[in-house]
Amino acid sequence: MEKLDSEGLKSQAIKSRKLILQMLEKAGNGHPGGSLSAIDIITTLYFNEMRLDPQKPTWEDRDRFILSKGHGVPALYATLGYRGYFDPQETMNLRQLDSPFQGHPDRVRLPAVEASTGSLGQGLSVAQGIALSARLDKKDFRVYCLIGDGETQEGQIWESVMSAGNYKLDNLCLFLDWNKYQIDGAVEDVMDLNPIPEKFKAFKWHVISINGHDVDQIQNALKEARDTKGKPTVIIADTVKGKGVSFMEVDNKWHGVSPNKEELEKAISEIEGGLK
Amino acid sequence: MKATRASFGEGLAELGREFENVVVLDADLSKSTQSAKFAKEFPERFFQMGIQEANMIGVAAGMSFSGKIPFLCSFGAFLTGRFDTIRVSVGYAEANVRLVGTHAGVGIGEDGTTQMALEDFACMRSIPGMAVLSPADDRETKAMLRYLMDHKGPAYIRLTRQAVPEVNKEGYRFELGKGVELKAGTKAVVFATGNQTGLSLEAANALESEGLDVAVVNIHSIKPFDSELVQKWANKVPFVFTAEDHNVVGGLGGVVAESMAESGASARLIRIGVNDVFGESGTPQSLYEKHGLDAKGIKARIKQVLS
Numbered sequence: 001m002e003k004l005d006s007e008g009l010k011s012q013a014i015k016s017r018k019l020i021l022q023m024l025e026k027a028g029n030g031h032p033g034g035s036l037s038a039i040d041i042i043t044t045l046y047f048n049e050m051r052l053d054p055q056k057p058t059w060e061d062r063d064r065f066i067l068s069k070g071h072g073v074p075a076l077y078a079t080l081g082y083r084g085y086f087d088p089q090e091t092m093n094l095r096q097l098d099s100p101f102q103g104h105p106d107r108v109r110l111p112a113v114e115a116s117t118g119s120l121g122q123g124l125s126v127a128q129g130i131a132l133s134a135r136l137d138k139k140d141f142r143v144y145c146l147i148g149d150g151e152t153q154e155g156q157i158w159e160s161v162m163s164a165g166n167y168k169l170d171n172l173c174l175f176l177d178w179n180k181y182q183i184d185g186a187v188e189d190v191m192d193l194n195p196i197p198e199k200f201k202a203f204k205w206h207v208i209s210i211n212g213h214d215v216d217q218i219q220n221a222l223k224e225a226r227d228t229k230g231k232p233t234v235i236i237a238d239t240v241k242g243k244g245v246s247f248m249e250v251d252n253k254w255h256g257v258s259p260n261k262e263e264l265e266k267a268i269s270e271i272e273g274g275l276k
Numbered sequence: 277m278k279a280t281r282a283s284f285g286e287g288l289a290e291l292g293r294e295f296e297n298v299v300v301l302d303a304d305l306s307k308s309t310q311s312a313k314f315a316k317e318f319p320e321r322f323f324q325m326g327i328q329e330a331n332m333i334g335v336a337a338g339m340s341f342s343g344k345i346p347f348l349c350s351f352g353a354f355l356t357g358r359f360d361t362i363r364v365s366v367g368y369a370e371a372n373v374r375l376v377g378t379h380a381g382v383g384i385g386e387d388g389t390t391q392m393a394l395e396d397f398a399c400m401r402s403i404p405g406m407a408v409l410s411p412a413d414d415r416e417t418k419a420m421l422r423y424l425m426d427h428k429g430p431a432y433i434r435l436t437r438q439a440v441p442e443v444n445k446e447g448y449r450f451e452l453g454k455g456v457e458l459k460a461g462t463k464a465v466v467f468a469t470g471n472q473t474g475l476s477l478e479a480a481n482a483l484e485s486e487g488l489d490v491a492v493v494n495i496h497s498i499k500p501f502d503s504e505l506v507q508k509w510a511n512k513v514p515f516v517f518t519a520e521d522h523n524v525v526g527g528l529g530g531v532v533a534e535s536m537a538e539s540g541a542s543a544r545l546i547r548i549g550v551n552d553v554f555g556e557s558g559t560p561q562s563l564y565e566k567h568g569l570d571a572k573g574i575k576a577r578i579k580q581v582l583s
Binding site for chain 2 (some may be wrong): 122136
């Protein structure tokens with residue numbers, strides 16, 4: 001498959017946004033807000049950046065993506081479906097009994113996902129382990145990981161940030177989905193993370209700050225990360241929780257509530273109208 | 277006499293020579309866990325993770341996803357403390373990780389409670405798919421390590437700080453989930469694990485000279501567990517003892533209790549171990565005397581019940 005250009009990425013992200021909301025409506029629960037904030041990043045990774053083959057999900061030279069904020073998994077399922085790992089319509093079984101589309105990623109039931117995550121703070125360590133063994137095996141694949149901003153409050157994140165910096169893992173690239181909200185409110189109020197870039201710099205990371213909904217900025221940042229040697233890169237992606245659906249963007253209740261039929265229709269007509 | 281952590285250190289280096297996919301991670305305790313031997317011989321495959329057990333566990337899971345067989349080492353108490361990372365990143369993910377927890381039980385002595393693994397069996401065996409192993413001597417530790425090269429899925433191995441005698445004979449073969457009958461007997465049976473196996477054998481031999489024949493079975497696999505063997509003995513002798521340097525809650529005593537209750541056998545169970553209390557500082561010997569975990573204490577308890 002040809003890599004998608006910026007226009008292609010934008011229309012793919014629109015398709016994925018619709019599917020995310022459809023599967024959540026069908027499931028009756030789940031996390032739209034953090035799925036919509038991350039979808040442009042995940043779309044760009046799978047349709048433009050990563051070396052992969054959907055026919056061979058365990059190909060040993062593939063680039064890896066670890067969704068550490070596991071609750072954003074509808075975004076990953078939609079992307080994997082459209083990318084050809086399975087029929088996108090299968091994701092409508094999200095959160096159903098015996099479904100591979102668990103409420104949080106499960107690598108055993110769905111081998112297209114790289115790690116089982118959902119208990120926050122753990123995915124970056126797994127990504128670091130994959131990056132370390134790539135170096136040991138002299139493999140040139142890259143490892144991508146996405147964490148939430150609320151998740152960044154977890155101690156294990158900082159263990160791994162310290163460790164990956166000291167191991168100079170330049171094959172590791174981390175996205176921080178900085179959507180500024182967590183379940184109990186604004187990240188700033190619950191447990192402020194600021195200043196974020198300075199913390200990563202202090203732990204020997206290369207830091208890039210972008211708009212996480214601008215696919216050109218995402219592509220440029222990924223290129224800069226690839227060209228950065230001797231240290232891991234973190235891309236701090238300024239995002240909007242619920243991006244693309246006006247009533248979700250302004251209300252944090254959409255962290256963990258799925259839309260009903262009426263809300264779904266309204267959301268889809270907005271998304272089809274194009275992103276603001 | 278050799279500590280099983282020392283046997284582990286030697287066995288691990290042997291595996292390193294034979295298998296290229298063995299990698300080792302340690303969290304600033306490589307001298308204590310004895311992974312240092314491997315580190316010296318294979319520096320490129322040894323990963324010093326600093327005092328970050330949770331990250332070490334996740335990193336090992338990631339390495340296993342790329343075909344490595346990671347042995348990650350720390351004190352058992354510190355690994356147990358990162359239970360959720362073990363549960364999700366390793367257990368739920370079915371990662372081929374070997375968690376090596378040394379410094380089992382009150383037998384470590386002076387360092388006291390915080391360094392003593394006393395709940396590790398209980399925690400680890402509650403994770404689906406996790407093999408929970410506890411070798412009794414040098415021979416068994418090394419055989420177990422070799423077996424773990426073929427084992428699919430995660431495993432926890434519990435090792436002693438203190439030296440233990442050889443209880444298994446030459447030509448010993450490790451079989452996952454199978455108890456090892458070390459001594460026959462008709463009056464009672466002791467199911468023992470780790471360093472308690474040697475001590476239970478010593479106690480049973482002393483009882484033998486007093487005319488009481490008590491059987492001893494070594495349980496090196498807390499999970500998968502040899503229920504069949506326990507049920508066989510529970511139908512054969514009136515008293516079943518367990519001996520472990522672990523909390524009797526959820527440990528070997530707990531496993532045997534579950535198994536016996538389901539067997540319908542009428543034998544009585546007596547659990548020898550740490551009776552749901554924390555440890556404390558003291559010499560290993562004084563702690564074993566206090567908890568009745570030395571050969572003398574085990575012997576006295578058996579005698580008391582049998583008389």
